[in-house]
Amino acid sequence: MGSAPANRVGRLRKGHTMARNKAIGAGAVVTSLLLLTACSSTDSDAAASGESSSTAEPIVAAADASLLPYNFLADDNETFEGINVDLAAALSEELGREIVFENASFDTIIPGLTSGRYDVALTGMFDTLEREETVDFVDYLAAKNDFLVPMDVSGIESMDDLCGYSVGIPGGALEADMLAEASTACEDAGEEPIEVNEYADLDAVVLALTSGRIEVAPNDSAANAYIMSQYPDELQVMGAYLTDGYFAAGFAKDSELVQEFNDAFAAIMEDGTYEEILSEWGIDDRALDEPIINGATF
Numbered sequence: 001m002g003s004a005p006a007n008r009v010g011r012l013r014k015g016h017t018m019a020r021n022k023a024i025g026a027g028a029v030v031t032s033l034l035l036l037t038a039c040s041s042t043d044s045d046a047a048a049s050g051e052s053s054s055t056a057e058p059i060v061a062a063a064d065a066s067l068l069p070y071n072f073l074a075d076d077n078e079t080f081e082g083i084n085v086d087l088a089a090a091l092s093e094e095l096g097r098e099i100v101f102e103n104a105s106f107d108t109i110i111p112g113l114t115s116g117r118y119d120v121a122l123t124g125m126f127d128t129l130e131r132e133e134t135v136d137f138v139d140y141l142a143a144k145n146d147f148l149v150p151m152d153v154s155g156i157e158s159m160d161d162l163c164g165y166s167v168g169i170p171g172g173a174l175e176a177d178m179l180a181e182a183s184t185a186c187e188d189a190g191e192e193p194i195e196v197n198e199y200a201d202l203d204a205v206v207l208a209l210t211s212g213r214i215e216v217a218p219n220d221s222a223a224n225a226y227i228m229s230q231y232p233d234e235l236q237v238m239g240a241y242l243t244d245g246y247f248a249a250g251f252a253k254d255s256e257l258v259q260e261f262n263d264a265f266a267a268i269m270e271d272g273t274y275e276e277i278l279s280e281w282g283i284d285d286r287a288l289d290e291p292i293i294n295g296a297t298f
Contacts, residue, residue, distance in 0.1 A: 058098040059257070061088060062118035064106045066170070066201035069226040069281060070124045071101070083222070084122040086277045087140070087268075094264035105201060107172030110135055113252050120257060121250035124220055126174050128245070129296045136253055138261045139246035139292040140274075141283075144221040147239045148228065153215055157239040160185070164192035168205040168214035171198045175218050178241070210234060220247075222283045245297045246288070258293060265291035 063071035063084060071082045080101040088099040101122070104112060109125070112118045113135050127137040147156050155161060159178055163186035169175045176198065183194035197214055199205045206227055208214045217224070218241065228235045249265075251258050268274040269290060278284045 058100045059092075059095070059119045060117075061099050061101050061120045061122040062104040062109045062112050063101050063121070063123040064109070064170075064201060065103045066203045067106070067124040067220075068202065068223050070220075070223070071122070073103075083277065083281045083283070086280070087274070088122055090268045090273045090277065091261065091264045094267045095260060105172075106170055110250065113250055116252065119251070119255075120261065124223065125248060125250055126242075126245055127248035127250075127294065127296045128174065128298060131250070132294050132296050134253070135250045136255065136258045137246075137248035137250055137294050137296070138258060138265060139248040139295045140265050140288060141247035141278075142286040142288060143242055143245040143247065144286055145218065145240065145242045146221050146224055146237045147241075148209065148217040148219060148224040148235055148237055149215065150209070150212075150234060151236055153236075154238075156216065159218075159241055161239070162186075162194045162216060163189075164194070165216050166195040166197065166214045167216045167218065168197045168199055168208045169218065170202050170205055171200060173198075174242075179218075222281065222286075225282070246292065246295055248295075262291050262293055 061084075063080065065071050065073050065080065067082075069082050070084045071080060073079065074081050080103075085101065088101070092099045099120075099122070102118065104118070104123075106123065106125075109118065109121045109123060110131065113121055121135075125131075126143065127139050131137070149156060156165075159182040162179070162182055167179060169179070176196070179194055179196045183196065187193050197208065199208060202219070202223065205214070205217050205219075209217050210231060219227075221237070224237045228237055249261055251261070265274070269288070275284060275287055278287050
């Protein structure tokens, strides 16, 4: 992603409050009290209108609030903002149900789906063949990844160029397996292995990068572009990896919500709302023509 989209995303983070966010309302961050209140009010409304309470209950979406610019907390440290939040507001209108967000560390989200704690994962998650064994996906965004590095680092074009580097990723990130494979290849070639450091979340990765504890942060291009815009004199992006595949909404296996979300995504793609949201965040180059159910490519 070039400098213009990065600057655009940076401006949006500092002053961005899209009108669609109002559709999510004060329930964007879920606490137990707020969720109970939301359930109570929607159940009452449903009873008055003759709807069943099950159709009126809010949909609980898990998201890692450190995954800028997909999900993050506003300055009040409570309200969710980001690409997925804007998409969720549009999807809520199509579904006729409120989507509320609950903050969760990335590595707890899939277990939370399978246990029924969350209804959907709307975070920066890849649809992979391995993950499809446990959960179902609706793919809604094309993949694009690159490397975030300090200004004095050069020559990194792919995972093959990371031999001897100190690399940081969030715990549970897909890159862990890729880095392990690349590190083995480094050693087989007689070079230094890759030093892989896993952190609690992306915020911790960025802190490690800017403080000099690591040298490389492989990550999603939109996230890296946003982070770079916050450190324009310290960080840069380069190279590419994992350019095939999709970001996806995750669900428990055989959930009825899979088809419902697929239809909702198709509707906002058709009416232009989806493209408008992606354009606002500078990632319209990653738009899909239509959603895909379980379309993993690797």
